[in-house]
Structures are given as structure tokens and as C-alpha cells.
Amino acid sequence: MTLPPMPLSSSSPVLLVTGGGRGIGAAIAIAAAAAGHAVAVNYHRDEGSAHSVVQRIVAAGGKAVALQADVAQEDQVLRLFAAVDQTLGRLTGLINNAGMLAPQMRVEDMSAARLQQVLATNVIGCFLCAREAVRRMARSRGGAGGAIVNLSSMAAKLGAPGEYVDYAASKGAVESMTIGLAKEVATEGIRVNGIRPGLIHTDIHASGGEPGRVQRLEASVPMGRGGEPEEVAAAALWLLSDAASYCTGTFIDVSGGR
Template identity: 60%
Template sequence: MKIMLITGGSRGIGAATATLAAASGYAVAVNYNKNKEAAGAVVAAISARGGKAIAVQADIAIEADVLRLFETTDKQLGRLDCLVNNAGILEKQIRVEEITADRLNRIFAANITGQFICAREAIKRMSTKHGGNGGTIINVSSIAARLGSPDEYVDYAASKGAIDTFTIGLSKEVAAEGIRVNAVRPGLIYTDIHADGGEPGRVDRVKAALPMKRGGQPSEIAEAILWLASEKSSYATGSFIDLGGGR
């Protein structure tokens, strides 16, 4: 049984990916930061269907938490095959002229530093250079990396732009060590993250401007993530799948 670790796995895209991964035969480590109940519900649903999953609390912005997350996964599930770098945050909609260094540090710590440290730990376990069997890393970026999110989340968009560059560089660094690194760039998806930004109904407000005239579902992103995790995408690395409804 292959093992997948999903950061931010208690809700939205992470939870949908965990559910689909378990149905596809993976044992899943569902990471969460604060929402223990939601993570427990994801694990319970997987277990009820005969799958294997654990919930592990860790704030990926804290290096010691990341180390504990990976060590717990090692002990309870085994050697990692796939990391889904999904956890990320945004804060209230704001213009750059109002932004603070504290806000930038919070967002960059979670959305950039955390993904780097998680990837580092995954490589130590997967790389043939370290005695591993190879594996896959899928970074969850955003269409915002291309669009910039003016008047709303330029800091979030910039953090996702960093993840795009990270994906390209890391993919080349570890390609010969049996690790494929790719990314998905979701657009307007029905998840709770919009409420975190102060506008729970943002998808419905903006969807008419999309070529497809609708928001996306977390399950649609999960399908792309699982394809990138699988051998069906065996010749893809350093690649991006845009999932923005045509935007």
C-alpha cells in the first residue's frame, strides 16, 4: 500500500484529495493545524469505507511541527510515497498600501517556508540518493500566481508565485533521484478559504466572469492531484495543471 501525506487535509481540496486517495488504495496521513474535528471526520469516513488513514496535528509554519508530522507518519504508516503540499493561508482582503510585515511573515511562513520544509523531509525519505524508492510531490499553487489578485490578496498570489518557481527548480534537482515534482493551480473553488479572506460568497460573486461561468469543486482538483501522484503521469515533472475554469 502506498502512503500519501496531505498537508491541510482536513477541509476543502485537502479533504477531497484524502478521500479520493484512500479510495484509490493509498494509506493517508491527514495533516491539520487547528480543526481536529474536521480531520477526524475525514479519517472516520475513510475508515468506514475500509481505508487506512490517520490525523496528525502540525502547523507547517513551525519546523519542529513538520519534523513531528513526518516522524509520526513514518511510525504509523511507513515510508512515504507521495507528499501533497496543500496547506496554505490567506487573510482579509487588503490592498498592498495597507499591508504589514507581520501579515507577510505569517503568509509566507505558511505558504512558502512550510512547503519547502515539508518537501525537504519528503525528499529525505523518497530519494534514491538516500536509499528511498522514489516518489511524487504535488504542490498546490493557485491561478492567483498568474493573475496577481489585485485589491484582494497580492501577498497570497506572490506566495503562490514562489511555489511555481519552487516546483520548477525542485523538479530539476531531484528528477534523477526518482522523484517527480508537479503542481496544480486551482482557480475559484468552493472551499472555506474564502471565508478566511472575509468573503464566504466570493466564488458566486466572481463566477460569471469565468469562461465556464461556474466555480470548481474540490473533487475536481483532487482528480488532477491523484493523476500527478500516479504512474499515469510517469513522464511529467516540473509541470502545471491549471484548473481555473478557463481563466
């Protein structure tokens, strides 16, 4: 794959955050920009939220662009990464954050269409974005290395019974990919790690039909509360940084001990 010429003006590390317009993705994009990254804020449908994140970053003196793409669609992923190349320069970091929940349901009631949609976004999208990132970061392809952080979930360990077993399974697949890819590209100067958020205050729970899910379950958290997106962002920024230079194929649980 031949990449287009890179802009000469960008000397900052270049980060793509998929699903970066809201929740954990938005918190990571804002924190990364404050740490000196030029940030591509990807969104699927919510253009307004993505542009609000970009405006906040630019107002604080950072550099960011909002880029639309459905990560489950290969042609759109290719377009997304080409747009990052053209606007910000060669990628040095990827946050694979885009994901979806379907309404709470037991496995016995799940349709094939639901399963295909969840797996396409949460698993295939993660693979496609990681593939394109590796093509840009790998030393053998002219890159300078980099870091990929995949957002998993504590659901991968807990199973989400009676609610989101399909979502939990998709995140289990993301974890297996993280471990395998980390080993595959370690000699290319690319580190691949994951984060397992627990009960975090974001609007993804409304997508599952229960906006107050964190409040209902926070008594089960040893720390007694739900987490904030900024707490997940802090872990992501550490994994992107040189402070995590000897970490690959590993996970940080941001779950209050759950």
C-alpha cells in the first residue's frame, strides 16, 4: 500500500480516536490533545458532538479534526485513515474505542442480525483500524513505530449475563486480538495494549435501554461508585506514552476493583 505524501507542518504525534465524539473517546481525545497530540476525532453519526470536541481542543490551543466513518465498513475505514494522512500526517497512535451495545436481552432472544451488527462494529472494526494503523506505524513500511490501545470492557471477564453476552463476547475477541497483535508487531516498534473499563458514567448505557445502569450497580463496585471517562483517559494516555515503553499485550482494569 502506497501512502500519500505527509503534511510537512505536523511535528506532533498523531492520534486517531475512533468513536471520539462522546464518552470515553471524547475524554481521551481531549486529554491527548492537552498532552501534545494532534487528534483525529472519528464519529459515525453524531457530527455535532465530534465537532464540539474538536472546538474544545482548538480553543485550548490544540490541533484536531473531526472525521466521519463507520468502522464496520472497510471502504469507510480506508477513507478515514487516508483523511488522517492528508490532514494531520503519519499516524503514531490509535485508540480503538468505537463500539456499540444493543438493548439488554438474553441470548435465547438474540437475532442473527443483532449479533452481526455488534460483532461487525466491535470486532471487525477494531481489526480493520488496527490493520491500517500497523501499515502506517510499522518500521518495515517506513513508519516510526507507535502505540495502539484497544478498549475492552470488564464485561469480557464478567460475561454480562441477562444483558449483553454478545457485547461481552465481542470484547473477549478484542482481548485475544490485542494479545496476538502485540506479539506480531513488537519488532516493528508498535506496542498494543488494552483497557477494561468497568461501570463508567457515559451515555452508552442508554443505548442498552437503561440510562441509570451505573447507579443501579455501583453498590457492587468495591470502591462504591461508578467511574468517570477521564479516569479511563488517564490510563489510555499512560499506555500511549513513553512511560509505558516496556508494556505490550497487557491490560489495565479501570473498574474500581469490580
